[in-house]
Amino acid sequence: MPQTGTVLVSDTKSKEDLDIPWNVIVLNDPINLMSYVTMVFQRVFGYPRHKAETLMLEVHHKGRSLVWSGGREQAEHYVHQLHSYQLLAHLEKSE
Amino acid sequence: MKHLRLQSDGPQRLRLSGLDPVLLDCLQSLPEILNQRDAPGVRHRLFPNPTTGETETNQDWQRLITPELHHLFAAAGETVGRDCVTVVPDPQHKNHFQVTFAADHLNAWMCALNQARLILAELFTITDADMAHTDFDLDQPKDLALFRIHILGYLLQLLVEQASS
Structure with missing residues (x-):
């Protein structure tokens, strides 16, 4: 399935946008299996099973979880991958 | 579904056996379900925006990412559809069936089953409360959709366990 490459969506982002930490957020939905979400976190981020399960449970119980934080382009890449696994994910600026 | 099993069939193939007629019907309904991925209300779930407020980025x-995802999702469905053409009777269990497919189709199977569950959920506005229901009137379209979501979820769980093993 998802073997996705990095895609720069827009070349108009400012240097400030690229420098500010960006958060990758995953939202809960009632359909995706908990085991499936855990597997996706392991595959996309390379997280160990325990960390992937902890994040999955945060999504499940709190409705959302910050699953990664870092540069804009990498955040876009991760959101792309998460969408390819049909998870509800978006990026947002770190507070 | 007590006979349902997913196991290796040689080094590069998987065999899904013990498919009862209900499960087989769900699998054979996949193309019809997946064809609704562009239905109003479904598209935004399968192809969400990457930000909550950046109009230009969205x-x-x-324009750039969604067509690629659409192709990925469609290809997965087509792969599973082709695999399901090879369904044969399960020699171990009367009135049950089995299908074998290439092990590297496992991701396509997970993609297609998950898509189908999400599409059904969007089409019938399935909520957390709905997912807790266990009593189905299969003459009711929403109950039938819920039933299929659960059945396909059971199968997806087997695939995830295989992928994670």
């Missing part, structure tokens, strides 16, 4: 995403 537009770029829908």
Whole structure:
């Protein structure tokens, strides 16, 4: 399935946008299996099973979880991958 | 579904056996379900925006990324559809069936089953409360959709366990 490459969506982002930490957020939905979400976190981020399960449970119980934080382009890449696994994910600026 | 099993069939193939007629019907319904991925109300779930407020980024995403995801999802469905053509009776269990497919189709199977569950959920506005229901009137379209979501979820769980093993 998802073997996705990095895609720069827009070349108009400012240097400030690229420098500010960006958060990758995953939202809960009632359909995706908990085991499936855990597997996706392991595959996309390379997280160990325990960390992937902890994040999955945060999504499940709190409705959302910050699953990664870092540069804009990498955040876009991760959101792309998460969408390819049909998870509800978006990026947002770190507070 | 007590006979349902997913196991290796040689080094590069998987065999899904013990498919009862209900499960087989769900699998054979996949193309019809997946064809609704562009239905109103479904598209935004399968192809969400990457940001909550950046209009330009979202537009770029829908223009550049969404077609790629659409192709990925469609290809997965076609792979599973072709695999399901090879369904045969299960020699171990009367009135049950089995299908074998290439092990590297496992991701396509997970993609297609998950898509189908999400599509059904969007089409019938399935909520957390709905997912807790266990009593189905299969003459009711929403109950039938819920039933299929659960059945396909059971099968997806087997695939995830295989992928994670």
